[in-house]
Amino acid sequence: MMGNPLKLGIMSEEVFMRRAIELAERGRHRVMPNPLVGCVLVRGGEIIAEGWHDHLGGLHAEQMAIADAEAKGVATQGSTAYVTLEPCNHFGRTPPCTEALLWAGVKRVVIGANDPNPTVRGGGAEALEDEGITVETGLLSAECSAQMDEFLHWCEHRRPHVLLKAAIDAHGRVDCDPNAPAQRFSSAEALDIVHQLRAESMAVLVGVKTVIRDDPSLTVRGPDIGPREAPLRVVIDPSGRIPDACRLMTDGEAPTMLIHAEAFEASSASDAAHVERVVLAAESGEIPVARILDFLGDRGIQSLMIEGGPDTWARFLTAGLVDRAHLCQSPVELSGSGDTFGEADLEAAGLHKINSLEVSEDTISHWS
Numbered sequence: 001m002m003g004n005p006l007k008l009g010i011m012s013e014e015v016f017m018r019r020a021i022e023l024a025e026r027g028r029h030r031v032m033p034n035p036l037v038g039c040v041l042v043r044g045g046e047i048i049a050e051g052w053h054d055h056l057g058g059l060h061a062e063q064m065a066i067a068d069a070e071a072k073g074v075a076t077q078g079s080t081a082y083v084t085l086e087p088c089n090h091f092g093r094t095p096p097c098t099e100a101l102l103w104a105g106v107k108r109v110v111i112g113a114n115d116p117n118p119t120v121r122g123g124g125a126e127a128l129e130d131e132g133i134t135v136e137t138g139l140l141s142a143e144c145s146a147q148m149d150e151f152l153h154w155c156e157h158r159r160p161h162v163l164l165k166a167a168i169d170a171h172g173r174v175d176c177d178p179n180a181p182a183q184r185f186s187s188a189e190a191l192d193i194v195h196q197l198r199a200e201s202m203a204v205l206v207g208v209k210t211v212i213r214d215d216p217s218l219t220v221r222g223p224d225i226g227p228r229e230a231p232l233r234v235v236i237d238p239s240g241r242i243p244d245a246c247r248l249m250t251d252g253e254a255p256t257m258l259i260h261a262e263a264f265e266a267s268s269a270s271d272a273a274h275v276e277r278v279v280l281a282a283e284s285g286e287i288p289v290a291r292i293l294d295f296l297g298d299r300g301i302q303s304l305m306i307e308g309g310p311d312t313w314a315r316f317l318t319a320g321l322v323d324r325a326h327l328c329q330s331p332v333e334l335s336g337s338g339d340t341f342g343e344a345d346l347e348a349a350g351l352h353k354i355n356s357l358e359v360s361e362d363t364i365s366h367w368s
Helices: 013-027 061-072 097-104 123-130 141-147 149-157 188-199 208-214 289-298 310-318 343-348
Strands: 038-043 046-052 080-085 108-113 134-137 161-168 203-207 232-236 256-261 275-280 303-308 324-329 353-359 362-367
Touching (some): 013 046, 013 061, 013 080, 013 141, 061 097, 080 141, 108 123, 108 141, 149 161, 188 353, 188 362, 275 289, 303 310, 324 343
Parallel strands (some): 108 134, 203 232, 203 303
Antiparallel strands (some): 353 362
8 A cells, every 4th residue: 555645746637647647557457358557546635645566366456545535544435546547336346436436435536538348338437427426537538548449459459458579680681591490599688678668458369380399388477467367378279280299389478379270270289277168161272360369358368469570460450450560670680581560561551660779789669
């Protein structure tokens, strides 16, 4: 819980909501599939209590703020709650936040973003108004929505928000001579950022060629993801070529999903408990990426990170189904003349560079 009430004096309402946005960030990596949410309770122009959704299964932001006030012996009656997302009005892992606000005697609720989740759809605000609480919506709505972009995207489209991550050498190559062992060329600092991106994703996807070539583990190392399940590892493998002895099949550190084409016949060998095989309809031997996204969306996957390889990147880009991209270019020069990839491919798909920064000796650019 928080310490003494934050003495900020009389402030604009935007300051209170910005503080709620700041608090919400404390749950990053840990709350999926729930959205990031922050809340502050204000009375007499001062913040008297704060809360945020810290981890999956933990208190919601409004509930934590009320508990914070109780722990400090601060009365909540007559206060105003500033919350980044419309309070829930249904029973899930916790009771409805609307009931908590009513119990606390909050007289006014200021909401940043409305909740498009079908289980809510305005029900929280309406329930509060029905009990005589003043409700105002839309304060810093764009900022609040941006913070929970993946959640809102899934609610609207029922498909995961797609992030493409690519690493290339000085000349745009993505691999060395295919007859030589695979070579990792990004800096350690750039790899740390990749693990941050994995931690922000509910699933990580590769094509089977990447598994055969690199034998990746696709796990999160470093960031604390709390009690939520590790990101699902998804492999597009139409004809069932994945090696039985690869890491994705043998280690149960994270779940693995293999997506096969409808003509695939599973072998008689039994898979480990963490492995799931899914069969989807194919067209000309390929499974349409839109069909894959629809399937993952139906499974509740809100955010998907595509890690490789070039053929998989090209299919998602050509389909116009990449929302963001993370491109890391190293000064290393690989041998051979393999596949190349670069900014031109992202621009051709309609993505625009947002920024570029130097990380160790690598250049990382972000696209949207």
